[in-house]
Every structure is written in C-alpha cells, then in structure tokens.
Amino acid sequence: LVTAVVAWTKEDHEIFDLVSAVEKSEGKGTNFYSWLDVPHTASTAQISKAYRKKSLQLHPDKNKGVKDAHERFARLGVVAAILRDPAKRERYDFFYKNGVPVWRGTGYYYSRFRPGLGTVLTFLVIITSG
C-alpha cells in the first residue's frame, strides 16, 4: 500500500475528488456502483445500460428548472466514463475494495488547499507553543 501511496496519480486524485462529491450529493455511503444501481461485478454493457437509465432520471432536459440537475448529470457522466474505461475502472476498483485512503498524501492536500504563508506561520506557532 505504501508504494501505492507514492504512486498516486492525477487520475487517482480525480477519483478521490469524485468519490467525495458523489457521497456529498447522493448521500453517505454511495459509491459509483450503488449510484448506478449495478453490482460491482457488472459488465461494461450492463454499466452502459444502467448509465443510460440513470440519465433519463438526471438529465437537465428531463429536469427543467431543477437547480443541481446540471451538476449531478455532469458528475454521472464522469463516473460512467471511469467505469466504462477498463483501466480507469481498475483504479477505481482498487479504492472500492480497499477504501479511499483517509490520508491522501501530502501532495494531494497541498495541491487542493495550498496554504498561504500566514496559515503556515499560525500553524507553526500553534505547534511550537504547544
């Protein structure tokens, strides 16, 4: 697992972000498979089918004036694209089985919440004074 930590790529980070976003909008515990309502062993054809069925529910054309329809459908598209691509699906399955890491590597946090100088100094002051 340690080597995996070092080797987390841009694609993995995309998956992490997506996992959080899906949980946030579709309810805690929702994973890509449960959102599409397919078993994690589903074939690509089954996934495509489920995706199209779900599209009918979520597409903005079918949800006129619904505020987050665009966001949700856009997310569904990205999720489906990952599951329909064998290589990307393999990456997702790794995290699906082992869980998405709680600590995603300093680089991950660094790139997402790159702290300003002030924050760092405050942080250091708190640490050293403690």
Added chain:
Amino acid sequence: MPTAIGIDLGTTRCCVGIWRNDRVEIIPNEEGNPFTPSYVSFTETEWLIGDAAMRKAARDPSNTVFNVKRLLGRAFSDPGIQADIAHVPYEVFEKDMKPHIRVRYRGNTKEFSPEEVFSLILTKMKEIAQSYLGSIVTSAVITVPAHFNLSQRQTTKDAGTMAGLKVLRVLSETSACAATYRVDRWNARDHNVLIFDLGGGSLSVSLVTAHESGVLDVQANAGDAHLGGEDFDDRLVQHFSAEFKRNHRVDLSGNHRALRRLRIACERAKRTLSSAMKTTVMVDGLYEGIDFETSLTRGSFEDLCDDLFRRTLDPIDSVLRDAKIHKSQVDEVILVGGSTRIPRIGRLVSEFFDGKELNRSMNTDEAVTCGAAIQAAILAGATSEKTQGVLLLDVAPVSLGIETTGGAMTPIIKRHSTVPTKKSQMFTTTSNNQPGVFVQVYEGVHAKAKDNNLVGRFVISGLSPAPRGVPRIEVTFDMDANDRLVVSATDKGSGKSQTISISSDVRGLSRKEMEAMSAEAEGYYREAAERKAAKKSLEAYASSLETAIVELQNALGRATLLMNAGKDISAEVYRHRQQAMEEAAETAMRKLSGSATSQQGERSGRRVSDEKYIRSWQLSPV
C-alpha cells in the same frame, strides 16, 4: 405551452416543422413548397428570401447571396473559405478577421455578416410557420452539421436570436435524425445506428446507440464540411464549361449569369441520373446566342465525381474508430440527405458494410426537420407519450482545452464526451516568481494550440511569488447541453479566481483589454518593487542611524568620563574632546544623510512590455 418549431437550416435549403397531435407536421412556405432555398437577394426596393431570391440568382448574381452556411463562424484566412469565395458571384471581404458580404441594396452598398444573412433566412422561416399556424412562434431548435464547432454553433444561435427566436438548442443534424428514428421506428432493444447524412453542402456521420429505455447515446461524430450536392454540381459545371470552351472557344469563367444557368441545368441532370441512366443537359443561348446541348450518362457522372464519392467513406471510418465499434456491430445504417439519392453513394456505403442492406425508410429530406421539431417539443415541455422516453445524450463536437508550455494544447473536455459535463485539472507556473497566469481556451483536435480555434482568454494576476511548479492553479471547464462553456481558474495559494463564459464573440481580449491588463500587471509589479525598495531604504537608514547613535554614544561616553574625571584637566584637553565630539556628530550626520540619498537611486520596477510579457505567463500541467 409556447409554440416551438424545429428548423433545418441547410446549406442550400431550409425546412421548418412542428410537433402537433403526436406527429411532426412539415410546414410549407407561401408557394406551397416544404423547402425554402437558403437564398437572399437584395434589390433596389426590398430583399427577397427563398424561392423568389433563387429566381433572381441568374439575373442578379452579384446581389444574390447563397451558400452562406459555409462562411459561418469561420476565419477569413481559412483556406476552405478562400476556395468558397472563389466560387460565389457576390463579394466577400474581410472584416474583423471574419468573412463579410457586400451587396447593393436600395441604391446603397451594404455590408452583412454571415449571421445577419442567416437571421434574415430564419426570420423568413419563422414567418412561414406563423402564417401556417396562425400563432406567434417564440422559440426554436435549429440544426447544424455535427462537425460544427462551438463558435459556429454560437453564431447560429446568435442568428436565431437576431431573428427574434429563443433558441432552445442548436442540435446536430445527425442527432436530430436519431430523434426522428427513435419516435418513428422504434424497436425496444439496444442497437447501434449509423446515420449518414449527405446534403447539399456537407456530410455528417454519427454513431448512436439506441437504448431500450429510449435514450439515444451519441458515441461519435465526424463529417466533411465541404462535401455535398453543391460539390458534385461544381464538378459538372467545370466539366461542361471546359467542353463549351473546346467547342466554341469561349471562356465562361467570370460570366456569372451563364455559369448560374449552366449550374441549374447540371443540378437537374444530376437529379435525373438518380433514376435514369442517361440525360440531356440543355441551356438555350448560354453565351451570346450559342445554345448548349450535350448528353450525360450516369457512368460518366460517377467517373467525374468518383474521388468525391469515395471521400464520403472517410468519416464513417473515423466514427467507428472513435466509437470503438467494429463495422459488423452496426445494426442499422440510415441514409438521409438529398445527395444519398445518388445510387453510387448507396452502393459505396453498402459495400463498406460488406453488402449490408441500408435503411432508407426515413424521409431523406425531412428527417432532420422532424428531429428538430421533436426536440423542440421536448424542450418546450411537451407531454406527449411518444416523446416522453426520448432523451438525446449528445456529445461535445470538439475537444476543449487550454494552451500549456511550448504552445501545446491540453484538452480538458475531450471530444465526444457526453454533455453536460464538468472537468477540472491542476496546472502550475513555468517560471520562478511568475506573477500571473494567462489562460487561453481553445477548441479543436490539433496537438498545437495555435492550430486550434481560440475561443477565449483571461489572466489571473497577483500570484504570491513562488518557485516555478509550486503554485497550484485549478482550471475547470463546465459545459451545458446548450454548448455554453464556462471556464474558471483558481489559484489555490491566493484564492484568486477568474471565470469567463465563452460566448460567440471569441476574438478574445481586445487591444484595449490587453493594455488595461498589462497596466494592471505593471502596476502590480511597480508596487511590489517600490515596497521592496522602500523597505530596503528604511533598513539601511535605520542601520546607519544605529551606527551613528553608537558612535555618538561612544563620543558622549568619553565626554562624560572626561567631565567626571576631576579638576586637573587642562582647557586644551576639554577643547580637544569637544572638537572630537563635534567631528563624530558631523560624520554621523553626514553618513545618515548620505545613506538616505544613496538609497534613492536603487528604487526601480521592472519595465513591463504589455502583451508579450503577459503571453510569457505560461501554464504547465502538474
């Protein structure tokens, strides 16, 4: 429910339809024709659109505008545009880097942009629908070739808005056909449909997976913007002008009226050859009383256009490749568009699919309009059972991305991604202490950004100084089903962010904006430099003051020592001490004022040379 129509805006002709009573009605124009030629003719008193304008084409070629679709949303420098201009009898000139049209109208010279001409045609189509329906038409779905890029789609939308229509969607012609197919000939099982649409001006090919639930999932599009009936006519016109020249030693080129008449005869012959094996091409008094009459066989027509016909297969190939589907997995091949009536085209497509039987059950001319009308009804909120299950999952027609190090194009939304979609990617700076980033948004599939179409750009300035590769800039592309693209970039360090909505006016930053931006940048730089210099100056002064104070204290200390020393000290010694103290004070003062002036000269900001400088604020992928 608002009245929403579907308009097929073709290169050579337009058609309008509406969804009523669970089916599409094609609306005839005032002359009773379902199709209205995409012609606008300007006269001394009025403008004419459609049939009337087309009739004027031979009499007043320089003031009759047609084939405008090929000019829409493209740069004047585009080689394709140049070839088109050579073929049209009216004047096309460059304005704001885009092609414009110049005609005589009401005794004056008037200039029109292609979208203005389009809006005239769209107004006409709206009027046709209004007089047929007896009600006001407010909104429409307009179709365009599948390969139209974002700018071309936006321009089309603008033309609709100019015509007083709320454009519900700019829809790909082949996607429209898919909707027609879905409503008309539904079979409830998953299957792959290839739509081959060869019209008057362009070829579009799409691969759509029809799902049992009714969802139409567009997998890939491809096309040829310059392949259609008009090009076959061109071939025939060239061929017969050459023949005429041989026989009569008369060059027809430049004689627009004669060429126009010859073209009409050629087009008629082409149509006849779709059913007959042989026909006659006849023009009375083609040039100075010389009649032209010759025969044309289907075989020789096919030979003349052979390379063009074969080119129609290339987009099929690329669609299958992009969709990762083998040709044997294609369940239905649907032919639409007037030019698919040419028997040779059908044979070539059928041969490509190993002799597969083609689906010609759809109305070749009306399929696109039907689809547009169906989509218009759905988007306007129709509650017909037949349209209920229809959902078109369309795709981004081109890749969208930004320019990165070395002028490379880094796509963020890839071509053929289902829209709406939203994607983000992290980028960083390429030089140390880079004060900003210049985000340039491009559309297209080429690896070099400059080969693609620039659709917008903006700057984030005021990045905190950091070594290159350290700042994190997140770029997000958000595209909705109406091809509206919103691009935002956020510097994670300073929290600074910028958002732009990509609109049709894609010339990007004007000269003035560029100057304003560089002034801002320069201001930022000067401010930073001044702050730094001022601080340095203060430090220097403080430190020399400190030195001076120390020296003065030393002098003072010695003086105090002397004063406390007692009586047996001569006046000479006291005087000597005072002199030394005065000297020390003077040196200290001199040093202080000197250090203050020496700092003055060092204050300098970096000279910023506007545009070139901002262009150096590059991004690179993390």
